[in-house]
Amino acid sequence: MKLTGAQIFIQALKDEGVDLIFGYPGGAILHVYDELYKHPEIRHVLVRHEQGAVHAADGYARVTCKPGVALVTSGPGATNTVTGLATALMDSIPMVVISGQVPLSMIGNDAFQEADIVGITRPCTKHNYLVKDVRDLQRIMKEAFHIARTGRPGPVLVDIPKDLQLHQAEYVPYDQVKVRSPRAVLQGHSGQIKKGWELLKEAKRPLLYVGGGAVLSQASDELKKFAYLTKIPVAMTLMGLGAFPGTDDLSLGMLGMHGTYYSNMSINECDVLFSVGARFDDRVTGKLSEFSKHSKKIHIDIDPANVGKSVAVDVPIVGDVKYVLGEMLKMAEAAPAFIQNYHQQIRPWWEQIRQWREKAPMGYQQGPKEIRAQYVIDMLYQMTKGEAIVTTDVGQHQMWAAQFYHFKEPHRWCTSGGLGTMGFGFPAAIGAQLAYPEKTVICISGDGSIQMNIQELATAVEWKTPVIIAILNNHFLGMVRQWQELFYENRYSEVDLNVQPDFVKLAEAYGAVGLRASVKDEVVPVIERALKVRDRPVVIDFVTTLEDNVYPMVPAGGAVSDIVLA
Amino acid sequence: MNHHENTHTISVLVENEFGVLARVSGMFAGRGFNIDALSVAPTPDPRVSRMTIITHGNALIIEQILKQLNRLIDVLKVIDVSSEACVRRELMLVKLRLNDKNKAELAKLADEAHGKIVDASDPRIQILEFVGEHQEMEGILKKLQPFEILEVVRTGNIAMQKGKNVLMPFPGEAVG
């Protein structure tokens, strides 16, 4: 059966089981949009800016583990996806972005709305394609989805010239389309897994250091069983939150620059550090020469390039976390007598950790009037029983959300960890909400970040997505101000956000609900009201302490032991 | 950790796809790795091209280069042949201006270095062609210093392992 490029494209989406895409039309993708018009079974969410489309697809992918899909036109439409692609690449999020391109014969002529998007996005995609022959389109689409979700996931861009969308080619049944497969070792070397377990058995002060890889490989069950059995303490990176229940006694909370005192002390003092899909990011290690000096290191990672990149590892295990940890769990389960002893063996370590916990527990003081941001997050946490999907933007509010919203499960926490993209949170929340219409989805944002994609309020109103946007409004670019206070002697250079819209009126202007809490006693009632709204987005303007700082803090480039408590 | 910087020769098989050279060179540039020389041409299988990349760095950097190359979807096979027994060859063309006095001297020098005169269309100008290892080319250039060199073009080393070792792409695994 012969189909046009546009028809093949639609069919390819259906073959992949895609029923929801985010996009924005334009000249070079018109043929595809015309075809889409005939296929209401593929829901298309018209965003108000292409960056919103990519972040929404990203949020959708983070909560569903399925590739998110975005569709845009050539030139400016395509260049507007760059930040979203880079965000997804850094956090290994599966995604396929399709862009229209000027007709084949005009490529390279500086045609109207031409941009070399394949060239521009080469370093911010896992892979990308310019389709030059309609006969390749079906294979490329299948390959794009396959590459996006295989091995270490990531975003893939497919650029389709306009004329090619009308060229015809034979449509082949999906299972007969042959594609190249990226090489990925999933199983991990059994000898290395054994070695890792042997090393862990020797440990007197072991620590599980859990990263985004554990979330991406859906290894929570294996991780929980392994930790419950061995009673090894669990510290999580920003991206690893939720992989293990933050509420469990074995959890030491978050590691790194704004992690807990006790998790950071533990990583400093442990004798065997077991990285489970975490990549020794500089926000965790601090000064490399001082990092976890007394420990032997085991590292599971699906990407060989992550292993030994910044920190030398004693037992590297290249493979999928779920599989490798599952194998190690079997070894642990096969040695019940040893496990009994092991609990004794690491008891002094737990005693030490208990002392650190007592010395600097996580907490905050909420006075009678002025709202502390931490209190807002704590209330959001309590009033949603820790079961909401939470997205964030970037800044102080992001760190407080990570510190005070405790996740019991993975895939409920969407934050731009690698790239640190302000403007990510709200569109990501829309994507997550559309994936799970019944769930409570909260975007925790700042008065700076929210203005970077505020236009998506129209999208959320149109789709009746009841996303709650909790703006922690400190009238500053708070995190930058914090650095200026601490490291630039209070020289507040360009961080004042006193000129800002009235967020309540702004919400109302878009047709959303706008609420405000200016004193402590208003916090719980506005959250209560917001949680009841199910047919439109709610913006809550929480007027908070102006100059609050996020602590603990490991100063950038400092050693983990330089941690400042307050 | 080994901080000593060494020159490495990396052989890479890539899909003969549009933009593949940009992917490889872009990865080097984006991550701050050096390319000292690079040669690329199709293999007898038109779907596959072969690159020889000459780079330098300490052990950690070379390890990252190999791993990052392997991450590229279009890369089929990567091997660092630096410590392997290899035939290494570079082609060099040198254009010189002659005078009556040094013509004979140059001919002698070229002969000793197994050079060939490949152009003498202008009686005052010659292009000499040399083939050999990179280091030999350096030596030849030094010897040519007394002459008036107008232009030099070199390919950089290409390399092939000695004996029965053959660089083959992974059998492309098709998924259903």
Ligand SMILES: Cc1ncc(C[n+]2csc(CCOP(=O)(O)OP(=O)(O)O)c2C)c(N)n1
């Ligand atoms: C797109 C983008 N631009 C700039 C930055 C640098 N940056 C990091 S945090 C921050 C301040 C964020 O302010 P706000 O959203 O109000 O959050 P707060 O820190 O006050 O909670 C800035 C500007 C960034 N992360 N992303």
